[in-house]
Amino acid sequence: MANEALAGPPAAPPNGALQTLQNFWRFIVQQRTLSVALIALVMVVYFQFSKSVFLSLGNLQTLAAYTAATAIIAAGEVMLLICGEIDLSVGSVFAMAPFVMYYANQNGIPLLGGIILALLVSAAVGFINGFVSVYLKVPSLIATLGTQFLVSGATLIATNATPVITPDTFPKVTSFAQFFGNNPYSEIIWAVAIVLVMQVLLSLTPWGLRTVATGGNPLGASEVGIGTNRIKMVHFMVASALGGFAGILEAYRITSTDPLAGGTTIMFNAVAGAVIGGTALNGGSGTVVGALLGTIVLGILQDGITLIGINADYYYVVLGAAILAAMILNVRLQILRKAGR
Amino acid sequence: MTTLTTTDALRVTGIAKHFGPVTALRDINLHVGYGEVLGLVGDNGAGKSTLIKILTGFQPPDAGTIAINGVDVKLRSVEHARELGIETVYQDLALVNELSVYHNMFLKREVRIGPFLNNAVMRKQAREYLDQMGVRIPSVDVEVAKLSGGQRQAIAIARAVSSNAKILLLDEPLAAMGAKEGAQILDLIRRLKAQGVSVIMIGHNYAQVVEVCDRINLLQRGEITFDKPVGPNSMEEITDIIMQEYRASKFGPTPASA
Numbered sequence: 001m002a003n004e005a006l007a008g009p010p011a012a013p014p015n016g017a018l019q020t021l022q023n024f025w026r027f028i029v030q031q032r033t034l035s036v037a038l039i040a041l042v043m044v045v046y047f048q049f050s051k052s053v054f055l056s057l058g059n060l061q062t063l064a065a066y067t068a069a070t071a072i073i074a075a076g077e078v079m080l081l082i083c084g085e086i087d088l089s090v091g092s093v094f095a096m097a098p099f100v101m102y103y104a105n106q107n108g109i110p111l112l113g114g115i116i117l118a119l120l121v122s123a124a125v126g127f128i129n130g131f132v133s134v135y136l137k138v139p140s141l142i143a144t145l146g147t148q149f150l151v152s153g154a155t156l157i158a159t160n161a162t163p164v165i166t167p168d169t170f171p172k173v174t175s176f177a178q179f180f181g182n183n184p185y186s187e188i189i190w191a192v193a194i195v196l197v198m199q200v201l202l203s204l205t206p207w208g209l210r211t212v213a214t215g216g217n218p219l220g221a222s223e224v225g226i227g228t229n230r231i232k233m234v235h236f237m238v239a240s241a242l243g244g245f246a247g248i249l250e251a252y253r254i255t256s257t258d259p260l261a262g263g264t265t266i267m268f269n270a271v272a273g274a275v276i277g278g279t280a281l282n283g284g285s286g287t288v289v290g291a292l293l294g295t296i297v298l299g300i301l302q303d304g305i306t307l308i309g310i311n312a313d314y315y316y317v318v319l320g321a322a323i324l325a326a327m328i329l330n331v332r333l334q335i336l337r338k339a340g341r
Numbered sequence: 342m343t344t345l346t347t348t349d350a351l352r353v354t355g356i357a358k359h360f361g362p363v364t365a366l367r368d369i370n371l372h373v374g375y376g377e378v379l380g381l382v383g384d385n386g387a388g389k390s391t392l393i394k395i396l397t398g399f400q401p402p403d404a405g406t407i408a409i410n411g412v413d414v415k416l417r418s419v420e421h422a423r424e425l426g427i428e429t430v431y432q433d434l435a436l437v438n439e440l441s442v443y444h445n446m447f448l449k450r451e452v453r454i455g456p457f458l459n460n461a462v463m464r465k466q467a468r469e470y471l472d473q474m475g476v477r478i479p480s481v482d483v484e485v486a487k488l489s490g491g492q493r494q495a496i497a498i499a500r501a502v503s504s505n506a507k508i509l510l511l512d513e514p515l516a517a518m519g520a521k522e523g524a525q526i527l528d529l530i531r532r533l534k535a536q537g538v539s540v541i542m543i544g545h546n547y548a549q550v551v552e553v554c555d556r557i558n559l560l561q562r563g564e565i566t567f568d569k570p571v572g573p574n575s576m577e578e579i580t581d582i583i584m585q586e587y588r589a590s591k592f593g594p595t596p597a598s599a
Contacts, residue, residue: 209448212439217438221448223431
């Protein structure tokens with residue numbers, strides 16, 4: 001019976017080596033967050049030995065900058081993936097949001113008000129995503145593919161496809177701009193803070209429990225009385241707002257606001273980070289910290305490959321292999337879970 | 342004709358439900374006494390699921406009244422029915438595989454400290470509750486996915502009763518379960534009965550229903566066509582009615598409408 005399987009490992013394994021191998025496999029599959037952290041560490045050591053500039057302050061700042069925006073997007077994406085949905089449009093909201101802030105500012109609204117307005121507009125895109133997916137029953141994969149093109153196109157039209165200088169960054173960078181991403185540490189601090197808040201929400205609050213329930217057993221969750229529609233709607237809006245916020249931070253960091261920024265690249269990197277960090281795409285499992293680690297692994301990989309001087313296109317080969325390997329592990333984990341039944 | 346306590350825990354009068362042109366429930370009258378186990382049997386499409394949905398506040402009936410402890414109530418929502426002491430254990434058990442036993446037991450009515458989950462208290466209470474009900478599982482920290490069908494069913498029932506349910510609806514509690522596990526669940530139902538919980542047990546397997554129930558109602562085409570206390574001949578009586586129905590539907594002039 002299941003009790004025996006849970007009682008622990010058998011007292012005398014018949015084949016020591018095989019047993020060790022099996023235990024190792026189980027560990028990799030089950031202790032996902034730790035495994036990804038170990039992979040990150042191994043990569044850091046390898047790149048440091050190959051190129052000693054890897055752990056230099058300058059390179060770490062580059063790495064942090066690359067990782068931060070993606071990690072913020074991944075934090076929202078993970079919550080959606082856990083409740084069984086996905087948002088492909090975050091990358092376009094990423095490009096749109098700083099322009100909302102910019103135009104608001106041009107029309108006399110203070111910058112902070114502009115940021116709030118941009119976040120509201122971003123959340124509104126999330127609301128549309130959620131409404132079409134949850135209430136009109138269009139799978140979110142398709143619904144958000146639609147809004148991705150829609151928002152992207154609208155941004156290009158509204159801006160004449162022309163970049164602008166991010167407010168408060170020229171001729172002098174203000175402390176406001178410093179706070180919202182221009183300072184080399186600002187963006188990564190925002191990212192870590194957001195990841196921590198989301199992880200606490202996920203694992204320590206009733207809201208997080210209900211989010212897992214919504215993705216793990218949608219019918220069951222609603223039978224228990226959980227408002228699964230409302231939970232999904234909120235996560236769509238939060239994911240979109242975080243996409244917009246990441247866009248604003250990036251606009252301040254690079255001091256120019258580009259309608260072609262972000263897009264599907266940053267979105268797919270965020271989803272890849274989440275997947276590598278152990279999020280199953282069919283809902284019910286995943287961690288925000290895991291997604292952050294997954295994003296960091298991708299960042300280290302891309303940065304390290306560039307530093308060593310290998311053709312950067314190899315990054316995509318490794319990225320593809322990593323996604324496949326991660327997804328195979330995720331599926332194994334689910335099979336392992338059900339095996340005890 | 343049936344032996345009852347003074348008042349009924351639940352009494353349903355004249356419940357009807359239509360979905361467009363389809364009549365799911367025609368004129369349902371049923372009652373359950375305190376500590377009584379009522380078996381509700383009927384074929385697929387007889388209206389069992391619709392009746393459960395109405396009794397749990399998931400859907401409102403088109404007509405009819407529901408009285409709890411002799412007081413007429415309008416069930417506004419699942420939460421409202423729950424407040425009034427009606428709990429349901431569905432066939433899918435509404436358990437979340439990815440969550441631990443104790444998180445499952447407290448889903449939607451979590452114990453908190455401020456905005457946070459009070460895991461220590463929930464873990465302790467879940468343990469105590471399961472012990473008290475004689476439900477045996479290795480640990481309340483285990484993910485529900487790792488438990489057997491019988492353990493899962495027991496946890497779903499324990500969860501329902503631990504929220505102070507006075508009237509418990511069990512939808513096919515013994516479906517897809519081995520004989521030994523089934524017997525454990527029947528024991529659990531008897532213990533609940535002894536505690537004064539009223540149980541409506543929905544089932545396909547008439548033998549199991551007869552084994553644990555005090556009284557049996559047969560639901561056919563949206564109507565209750567049989568209501569008798571369980572006796573030595575219950576199995577034969579019900580089988581006869583169902584065979585008649587089968588012959589009528591196969592050879593008779595009136596096609597089934599539900």
